[in-house]
Amino acid sequence: MAKTGLYTGLDIGTTSVKVIVAEYIDDQMNIIGVGNAKSKGLSRGIIIDIDKTVDSIKRAIAQAEEKAGLKINNVYVGLPATSLQWERCSGMIAVSANSKEITDEDVFNVAMAAMVRSIAPERQIITLFPQEFTVDGFEGIHDPRGMIGVRLEMSGILFTGPKTIVHNVQAAVEKAGFHVDGLVISPLALAEAILVDGEKEFGTILFDLGGGQTTTAVMYDKELKFSAVDQEGGENITKDISVVLNTSYNSAEALKINYGNAYPEHASEVEAFPVDVIGKSESVKVNERYLSEIIKARLEEILLQAKEILTSLNVFDLPGGIVITGGAASIPGIIELAQDIFNVNVKLYVPNHIGLRNPVFSNVIALVEYAANLTEINYIVESTKVSERFMPVANNNNYADQPIENNLEQNVYQQNNSDDYHEEETFEKGENLVQWIKNKWSEMFD
Numbered sequence: 036m037a038k039t040g041l042y043t044g045l046d047i048g049t050t051s052v053k054v055i056v057a058e059y060i061d062d063q064m065n066i067i068g069v070g071n072a073k074s075k076g077l078s079r080g081i082i083i084d085i086d087k088t089v090d091s092i093k094r095a096i097a098q099a100e101e102k103a104g105l106k107i108n109n110v111y112v113g114l115p116a117t118s119l120q121w122e123r124c125s126g127m128i129a130v131s132a133n134s135k136e137i138t139d140e141d142v143f144n145v146a147m148a149a150m151v152r153s154i155a156p157e158r159q160i161i162t163l164f165p166q167e168f169t170v171d172g173f174e175g176i177h178d179p180r181g182m183i184g185v186r187l188e189m190s191g192i193l194f195t196g197p198k199t200i201v202h203n204v205q206a207a208v209e210k211a212g213f214h215v216d217g218l219v220i221s222p223l224a225l226a227e228a229i230l231v232d233g234e235k236e237f238g239t240i241l242f243d244l245g246g247g248q249t250t251t252a253v254m255y256d257k258e259l260k261f262s263a264v265d266q267e268g269g270e271n272i273t274k275d276i277s278v279v280l281n282t283s284y285n286s287a288e289a290l291k292i293n294y295g296n297a298y299p300e301h302a303s304e305v306e307a308f309p310v311d312v313i314g315k316s317e318s319v320k321v322n323e324r325y326l327s328e329i330i331k332a333r334l335e336e337i338l339l340q341a342k343e344i345l346t347s348l349n350v351f352d353l354p355g356g357i358v359i360t361g362g363a364a365s366i367p368g369i370i371e372l373a374q375d376i377f378n379v380n381v382k383l384y385v386p387n388h389i390g391l392r393n394p395v396f397s398n399v400i401a402l403v404e405y406a407a408n409l410t411e412i413n414y415i416v417e418s419t420k421v422s423e424r425f426m427p428v429a430n431n432n433n434y435a436d437q438p439i440e441n442n443l444e445q446n447v448y449q450q451n452n453s454d455d456y457h458e459e460e461t462f463e464k465g466e467n468l469v470q471w472i473k474n475k476w477s478e479m480f481d
């Protein structure tokens with residue numbers, strides 16, 4: 036099915052909040068609005084002040100609205116991979132209709148059945164990613180609707196995260212006045228969007244070097260196999276420069292961007308630049324090699340930390356090597372430094388969209404692509420987070436922070452044995468859930 040429609044991605048980063056509005060026409064993505072506002076309220080990738088974050092979100096979205104010439108109401112939001120966990124899950128139900136033709140409702144019910152498991156009280160389900168369906172023992176089905184069967188099974192991957200993080204992201208977006216259409220796990224979207232098929236299948240390591248955190252992900256067999264977050268990033272480099280050169284944070288940031296290099300061998304010992312030193316009226320000359328040594332020290336620490344974990348996973352012989360992106364990956368010399376440390380092939384990923392050829396935008400573009408690639412099956416499975424029963428009602432098409440783990444077992448049992456859900460249906464007969472959600476969604480852009 037060709038992708039069509041408008042999608043807005045929101046990446047709430049430590050350094051900046053990025054927004055992209057993309058219009059898809061017959062699978063073709065056109066970016067029609069962009070926003071990028073300085074971020075306040077986050078530390079090391081995590082929201083620590085909701086009100087300040089709300090303000091940054093509003094500013095970034097206002098910019099994107101102005102450029103796109105439309106009002107944004109709904110967004111797909113990136114979630115950091117901090118303390119992310121996932122596991123395989125599966126569920127089985129008896130097909131409900133007398134005709135035994137599998138419907139949207141059966142897909143909904145089998146997804147609910149797959150989610151029946153105990154989850155620690157401080158964690159919540161972020162998403163259930165369906166992998167395959169089995170109808171009466173026949174495996175490998177992507178969309179069982181319309182098929183005839185008695186027994187429907189689904190296997191998938193269930194992602195959970197800390198309630199605090201998920202809640203704060205959701206709360207900040209809603210308080211800013213926007214509706215969360217979906218929470219998207221950032222490294223998952225990034226890996227899906229920027230790695231080519233072969234890299235996803237045969238294996239690749241992905242680094243997102245942000246301002247406040249560095250995320251390492253491993254993709255293999257077309258699945259996210261591993262992710263880890265190190266709460267250090269480009270802002271730590273800037274702080275190091277500020278401390279070592281005794282200059283303000285802002286001037287350290289400017290030095291990093293204008294003269295920085297991660298590979299001292301490539302930095303000049305002769306070329307020098309003026310630095311405004313705190314407490315001195317005259318600026319001091321510092322050479323590029325010295326600045327580069329400061330930058331390298333922090334980046335080396337970050338990359339060596341990742342190396343230690345990746346070595347234990349034994350993934351350095353994956354054919355895709357390493358792909359690096361994120362704002363801090365813009366620094367010249369990063370490829371050479373990473374190649375020296377890991378001794379594998381390293382590539383820098385820079386988005387290829389006009390006006391966005393900067394790795395700070397990799398994540399937000401990935402969010403939009405991820406959203407646009409969601410299938411009808413994803414929509415149905417995702418709707419289990421809206422309601423515990425298959426009964427879309429007006430205004431509840433938000434994937435809110437529902438305590439779905441409570442009473443789930445009991446509810447799944449009830450769904451499979453009850454017909455009373457029809458009473459609460461408000462969508463037209465003949466209009467399926469997916470169409471209903473899409474219609475609701477497009478109404479919001481009218």
Ligand SMILES: Nc1ncnc2c1ncn2[C@@H]1O[C@H](COP(=O)(O)OP(=O)(O)OP(=O)(O)O)[C@@H](O)[C@H]1O
Binds near residue numbers: 050248
């Ligand atoms: N040209 C450049 N050279 C060096 N560093 C850069 C350059 N451009 C951006 N950066 C750095 O990239 C970082 C911001 O990257 P990014 O926007 O990906 O982070 P974020 O998404 O806001 O934060 P996080 O993902 O860690 O929460 C900042 O530390 C910034 O200094």
Ligand SMILES: [Mg+2]
Binds near residue numbers: 398
């Ligand atoms: Mg980021």
